[in-house]
Amino acid sequence: xxxxxxxxxxxxxxxxxLKLLIVFGGxxxxxxxxxxxxxxxxxIAGGSQDHQMILPLxxxxxxxxxxxxxxxxxxxxxxxxxxxxxxxLQLQSLLVRxxxxxxxYNLSQQLYISGNSWDLIKNAKEESIAMINQASSGLAENAPxxxxxxxxFEVAISRGKLPVETTLEEIKKELQRLF
Numbered sequence: 084x085x086x087x088x089x090x091x092x093x094x095x096x097x098x099x100x101l102k103l104l105i106v107f108g109g110x111x112x113x114x115x116x117x118x119x120x121x122x123x124x125x126x127i128a129g130g131s132q133d134h135q136m137i138l139p140l141x142x143x144x145x146x147x148x149x150x151x152x153x154x155x156x157x158x159x160x161x162x163x164x165x166x167x168x169x170x171x172l173q174l175q176s177l178l179v180r181x182x183x184x185x186x187x188y189n190l191s192q193q194l195y196i197s198g199n200s201w202d203l204i205k206n207a208k209e210e211s212i213a214m215i216n217q218a219s220s221g222l223a224e225n226a227p228x229x230x231x232x233x234x235x236f237e238v239a240i241s242r243g244k245l246p247v248e249t250t251l252e253e254i255k256k257e258l259q260r261l262f
Contacts, residue, residue, distance in 0.1 A: 137195070144195035145258055148204055149251060151189050155182050155211050156247045157239050161232050171231035175219040179212050200257055203250040210246040214238050 153159060164177050186208050193201045218234035239245060 141195040141261075142258075144192035145200075145254060147189050147192050148196065148200070149254060151185055152204070152207060152247050152251050152254075154185055155208065156245070157211065157214065157235050160211075161235060165228055165232055167228065169228040170224075171219060171222045171226040171228055172224060174228040174231050175215055178215050182208060182211055182215075196254075197257060200250075200254055203246075203253055207246040207250040214242070214245075 154163075160178055160181065164181060165174065169177065193204075196204075215231075215235060218238045219231055222230055222234065
């Protein structure tokens with residue numbers, strides 16, 4: 084190669100090398116910056132601010148569902164709502180409506196409890212409603228509320244341990260595992 088041809092060739096090679104250096108340098112810088120931003124240390128579970136904010140909400144949710152389950156237990160529900168002025172049909176409607184309203188009132192709390200507990204709570208609600216409906220089947224249309232009360236307790240006794248009671252035990256166990 085002649086010296087006159089050598090210089091343009093060198094400028095081309097050096098220019099190409101500088102372009103590669105700029106591209107790879109820029110890519111390296113972007114990758115370094117991205118990794119620096121995404122590799123921040125994970126907060127410690129027990130001491131993070133988020134955990135400290137969520138824990139009281141979780142405890143409150145469990146507390147509200149325990150209260151819900153206690154309130155829909157047949158004996159507590161009937162004690163609270165039974166009135167001698169009601170017919171069996173009116174009492175049945177009142178019991179079922181009350182269970183559904185209390186459930187809907189606490190619906191948003193499902194965000195703070197485990198999926199297993201939520202499934203148990205939904206099942207306990209549905210089983211309580213089914214038990215009331217089962218007890219009311221076969222009663223005369225104008226039967227007094229006391230007949231329904233008697234049948235609800237008979238159905239509850241025949242079932243043994245109620246889903247409400249099982250769910251309460253499971254929630255208490257879950258809370259013990261949290262601590």
